[in-house]
Amino acid sequence: MKPQVSFDGVRVGDQLPSLERRPTAQQLVMYAGASGDYYQIHYDPEFAQGQGLQGVVVHGALKSAFLGQLVTDWIGLEGRLLELSARYREMDTPNDVLTCRGVVTERWSERGQHLVRCELWIENGNGVRTTTGEALVSLPSWS
């Protein structure tokens, strides 16, 4: 198990360990089933084209889940995820490599909590930021 990240060791500008995901058509179907999101633009190419899209697209909420994983992997068992947001700026298509990244933008302590804010984003295979977001976490402090 990887060592627990602590508030004391975190600095503004630090990058979170990146996370690469490559959602397949199968994963979109699995996500549709698990989440109950059966909107056809996520699995029916003809329907998606009828909606003016090139083809099926990745669920925005699945991209939020990827960003959630990016953050919960980083904060470990002792950290707490307090806020998570994502804005879906561009569509993502199945089988593209989506790289989830984050950078620490703020750190402060208040009322016994050691808080860290991060900017988050997802880059598609062309390096375009298709999703942007933020997280607020609390981390343990050893001092």
Next chain:
Amino acid sequence: MSTYSLITPSMRAAVESTTSVGPCTVERGAILRFARAIGDPNPLFNDEAASRETPYGGLIAPPTFLRSLTPAIPPLPDGDTVPRVLDGGSAWKYHSPVRPGDEITAVTRLESLTQRTGRLGPMLLAQYVTGYTDRQGELLAVQQNTIIRTR
């Protein structure tokens, strides 16, 4: 270019109204299936025995699991007049983790409707806020969600 309103009187009347789902009991299997679907191998979401040894003391749901309790496309009167729907994004605030056996009620409020012109022409932005509470009435999480609808 004509400017017309996508917002019908029925839509307007629905602003600030709420819809409720549940209470629904969170099943362990649903959490495991959700974790597998998003491809997140974190033992907290997948492994009951391993998660018992953590500060959480047992399995918890991934951060976006609560999406599975409510319709992916929130209800909107006259929604068929703007049938093309896109999810614009979500913002979550978390108060307590979701655990198997929790009985959760989700109350979604339509906060606002605004019209903008985008790449796809006129579009409707619907802002929803959903609060998720357990049986004791404790607030577990709040999700703000922006839904974009066009003709």
